Each structure stands twice: as C-alpha cells, then as structure tokens.
Amino acid sequence: MKIRMSKQIIEQILINLQPFLEKKDASQITSHIYFSAQNDKCIIKATDMEIGLEIVTGNIMIDHPGSCTVNGKKLLDIIRIMKDDEITLELLENSLTVKQKKSKFKLPTFDSGAFPKFPVIDNKPQITLDSLKLIQSLKKISLAIDTNNPKYELNGALINIRNNATDLVGTDTRRLAITTIENENNTELSLIIPKKAILEIQKLFLDKITIYYDETNIIIQNNDYYFYSRLISGRYPDYQRIIPANIKHNITLPKKEMIDAIKMITTISQDIKMEIYNDRILFHSLSSDNVEAKTELEINTPLENKFTLNFNSRYLLDFISQVDSGTFTLGLNEENLPFVVKDGNFMTIIMPIVI
C-alpha cells in the first residue's frame, strides 16, 4: 500500500477518529487505525468495540492499493509535527513508513485482516425521525446523563418511540431531563444509547443522516461517515412515574437574570437556597463555612407565601444552558418534593436538597 495526501486532510481525519481508539493498551489492535486503499477511495476506520467510525474519502492519492493498521495516536503525533505539505504513507515489510521530504518515520503494523468488523446495515429497520431534530434534542438532555453509574442503563440516553411522540430521556438519579418530539410512528421502540456515542454524534453529524438499528447496535450514516455504537441493554427507569402529574404553582422566569443571579452565588457555593416571595426571589449560598453570598431578583410571582427551594445549582444551570427562548417556567409543588423546569417540549425534573 502506498498513498499520498495533504497534511490538512489526514490530520482532520485522524482527529475525528481519536475518540474511537483504545487508549490504554497499545498492544491491542483496537488502538490502531485501519487503512484500506482501493479503486480511488480510501477507507479509514477506528473502533474500541463499543463505538466505531468509518470515514470514506476520495481526497487521497492511491499509488498502490492495499491495507494496513497503525497506532492511531502515534500517527497523529507524527502528522502534527510535519510541515504543511504532502505526506506519503507506505507499507514496507510489515512497517508503515511516514515520509515528508527528508523526514521519515517507521511504525509497526498489525495484520489488517484481524481488524474488527463493523456491524452492517443489511435489512436493519430505519428510524424515521427528523434526524436533525433528534440530534438537537439529544444535545439538550445529554448533560443530565450519568457517568460511571453501576446501573449501566443510566450511563446512556433513552430513546422511547411511542405512537404519537418520541421521548428522549437522560438522568443521573438526582435530576431527569426529557425532550419530546411530536410525530407519528408505526412502531413502538426503546433504545438506550451510551453517553459517549451521543457526544460523538453531536460532533460528527450536522446535516441529514439515516439511522438503522437492531437489538445490539445503532448505525448512523451520511455521505462522509459510517458510525456505529453498541446499545446498552437493561431496563430504563419508568420515567413517566417521576414526572409530577400536577403542578401547584407555575412561575415564568427570565433566563438571563436567573443565570446572573445563580452564577453570583456559585462563586461561594454550588448549593443554593432560593426563597421565592410574591414580589421577589432571594438567592443565598448554602455553605457550612463562614462564607455567605446573597442576591435578589425583583419579579412578580403568583406565590402568596414564601416558598424555599434548596438545590444544586448545576442542575438548573445545565437546564438553562439548553433553553432556546428568553424565558422558562418553574413548576412547584412542595418545598421538599421534586420541582420542574420547562421550556417548550424540553423539561428537567430536579430533586431539591432536603434540609
């Protein structure tokens, strides 16, 4: 195999593939990137067996067809150090040489036939959703998804396709975020997609995509990329039970003023106490040290009596950061019970700190 390309092209491809590599153990073939050059097209892919990405490009000159694997991180380091000029990759006696003018690097390769196979589309069913809307909605709930939870299903987002709507859900047990997309579906289906896959999807796909799935994998494809991720098997918590059926008080709050007030308090403590009165909201720091922060927002609320909320500000800020409009709704029931924040079809249910 011998291929030539500009530094920019190969560097961008390698950067996109980095998150898919096995990083800890360089003796594994999954720490390698797979190259295959055939018929004017070059296929480059990486996978850690959980998620994988394949990039097909015509921007690479093929002198001799062939295939090989090479450590993905090492190769990127080398490419980065090279000048903005043409680079040649050539497979010579089981080693890959990387050349540019008078500089030359040599890297070991593994048997390219042993590189893990990606799941194929075959006759897999397609998800017929507005893919752009899906990706935007996933982004909104992705901050609420847990990491390293021993209950694996919580380390992913639930896509619950129902007859008349699709719910996307993320939770870390202390708050639960949901976006609902209204649409008509023929099939009812729920999938749990790992958080890591969701983060990569957001980086890679900005336009029209096609989504395929089976019991174990989800595949997303567009003109440039072929992406797959293992699904998380498990039973997602019954999130509908957690959404309060009724809300006693609904208050409309301005997004910018709320962020300013909360950020002021968070210089002192992440946990805050919010006292809501009829004509104002008082913000306090919740801190056991002898430090204190206080600020106030003048606003009319439908509350006749004082209502106190203690909570971790991160949960509210995460929600507000995904609010599109200038205002959002705060829904309250009892002081020590979960409260709801809502913007259109996106909402988060937050557990307060019980004091």
Add this chain to the structure above:
Amino acid sequence: MFLHIDIDSFFASAHRAIDPSLEDIPIAVGGRSNLEIFNRDRTNIRLMDDNSGAFVTPVFYSDRGKSFRSFFVDRINGAEKVRGIIVTSSYEARKFGVKTGMPVAQALQLCPHLLVIPSHYPLYHRLSTEIREFISQRIPSIEQFSIDEFFGDIGGWIADGEAERFARELQGDIKARFKINVSIGIARSKWIAKLATDVAKPYGVRLVEDVAGFIEDIPVREFPGIGRGFAKRLEEHYIYRLGEIKAHKKLFYRWNKPGIQLYHRIQGSDNEGISSRPSRKSIGISRTFDPITDTAEVERRVMILARHIVYITMKHGLNPTFFYLKINYEYGIRAKTTRHSERLFSEQLFKNTLLEMYRGIARENLGAVKLSLSVSHFSNHDYKTLSLLELGNDTRMNTITKAMHELRGRYGLDIIKTGGELFARSQEPFQLLQQAAD
C-alpha cells in the same frame, strides 16, 4: 482565657453524690458490654440522648435496677465468674493500682475491699446535663466536650488576672451545689487548658501562662489527640517530650492538615474557639460479645443495632448518605465495608442495605466478637441531593418508619421489631414452633 473543666472520676463521684456512705472508701464503677438489646424478650429499652454534646454517646438502657451479683457474675458450668471492666475508680482505689480498663476480677484481687458499682448511665447523663446548665449560667460561652468535660471561653468576660480566682470560685460552687469535685485548667488556648487540667487533678486549679515552659517535659502521649500510633511515629523521629516539638515544625507540616493542626494546638497557637453547638457528623453504635460463629445470629444482631441507629438518626431529623459496618472476629481479624446511599432514609432501606453489606464481608466458621455500625454524611449538613428515581417508594418507607418511631418513643424501642431481629434466619419455622410449644 479558656477554661477546661473536668469532673474528677465522674461516674464514681456521681454515685457518691447520691449516696454519702460511699465517701472516703475505695469504690469503682464497672461496666459490661450492654447486651440486653439483643434479648429476644422485651426489656423496655429507651434512648438516653438529651445531652447531645459532640462526644457524648447516646446510651440505650432498660430501667431495671441491678445488683453486683446480677450484673457482674456469670454462672458458667456451675462455676461463678466475675466479668466486666472498671470504667472509673475513686482516688482511694487508684492507690491500690486499680485502673480504668482493668477487668473487675483483677481489681478485686488488688483491692479486695473495693466496692464495685454497676454503671448507671441515666444518672450520669442527668448530672452531666445539670452541671452543664449550672456552668452555662456562669460562663456565657461553653462547649460540652464529653460527658464529664467542658470548655469555657471567659475572654472579655473575666479579666485575665482574675481567671484563677474565678475558676476556684466556680470549683467551690460546683462542689457545694452537686457534691462533685472538678479540676480546672486555664490557658490562652483550649488544648493547653485541657492539658493543664491533667496536672491539676485531683480537685485542683492550674493556670498556664508560659506554654513553652509548661509543656517542656510532658511526654507526647499525654497530649489530647496523640494516640499510641502517633506517639510511635514521633518516637521514630526521636521526639518524646512536647517541648521537643517546636523544633520540628517542618515535620508536622509534612503531615498536612492534621499535622499542622496538632502542631499549633501543642504550641497554643491554634486560635480555635468554642463550638457551642457542635453538630453531629456521624451516629454510631457498637457491641462486644462472646464469639458467635453462627452467621445468622450475627446477622440478627446487625439488624438489631440497625434499628437503634435508625431511631437516633430519625429522632434528630437527619438523613445519612453513608453507611459503615465493621465486624471484629477472633484472633484480631477484621472485616469492614462502606456504602454510599443517596436516598431518603428509612428502616427498611438501612436494614436491606446492611444485609447486603454484611453478606458481602461475613466470614464463615470464624467467631464474631464485635459489631460496629455508623451512619454519616447527613444530607442537611453535606448538602446531598437524594435520589429522584426511588423517591416514591422511599417516601412510603420513610413514612412507615416515622410511624413506628412514634410508638417506640411512647412504649420503648423494642415495642416493634422486624422479623429479621426475632430469630436467626437459619432456624426452621418448625423448630420455632416446637420451641414455642416447649
């Protein structure tokens, strides 16, 4: 100036205060691991916890009177054996070599006419509370440090030059009012005052003005907070006396926060004030008993201790998020485990979690001799957000526990037990029926 007020041989003094015939003779108070909470019959156990100073442990007691024989003497295979350990002794007894922590049997050998009185915690708690109230009327800022120790800050209240006279007056007033001897240490910092009290005992007052001169020759072990392990570590650096520590500032700073704190406490430069309302950081309970190899019986005891923890915790309106379980086995073998549980607390949640924890570390064919349980990281103190997902069920269990505690508050802690506490799981129902028939 800070005062440290320490009651001389408190438990022994307490008995003298209510029974003058005990004056001037060698007496000691003996304790036994309080095992009646494991009884299967009802003993009407109540919680003694009015006095919630930071180091005052809650005590569970039944209000039955006890005699020496019924309390200390066990009959094993026809032979009588004296059990229990000395909790405290009067100064008359100490002359014979009787010490705290010594087996009662050994103390009686050293001092055959020693009068050993069974410990009676309700009396000590009552007296301790009364003395605290009395002192707090004389000193505005006090901290109860343990059941028989108090710190007082008299800065801005009594002039420095008057401190010693004030302390002697207070000492006399407490003696007149309670017939209780206290010793008082006075210094510009809390911990030096505490150290001074040790020198003042018995029934003395000691004012320390020159800290460096005072601590010069005192062995490091005497300082509050330096235990056997730490003293050994200091010995490795050839430090034996408190006076030698000043030159080793760098060494202590290497041990980070605890080392830095200790260094300043010893130099009297800690600037620590009185914490008049110390908040509880954890609630624990432990029991020592003769070796038990039956894991089902140990499990039953874990469940009983769990009920007691839940009761104190919920009585204080706390929601712990961290559980700890330790089992001591024979031959110094230990097993311990911890668990985070950021959920609404209830008896069912705690018992179920503990059961999992116990089964994860339990050792077969090895006699368990001690169980220790504790809960900490309270949600209202460490500001933990509890789980939203299990809230519905947890709230129901929490409500049930609260209802049970209303009954327990009225009729004793053992009015309601759960199944796991009544019989060891290994026993077959048939056997139980038979036992009942017998």
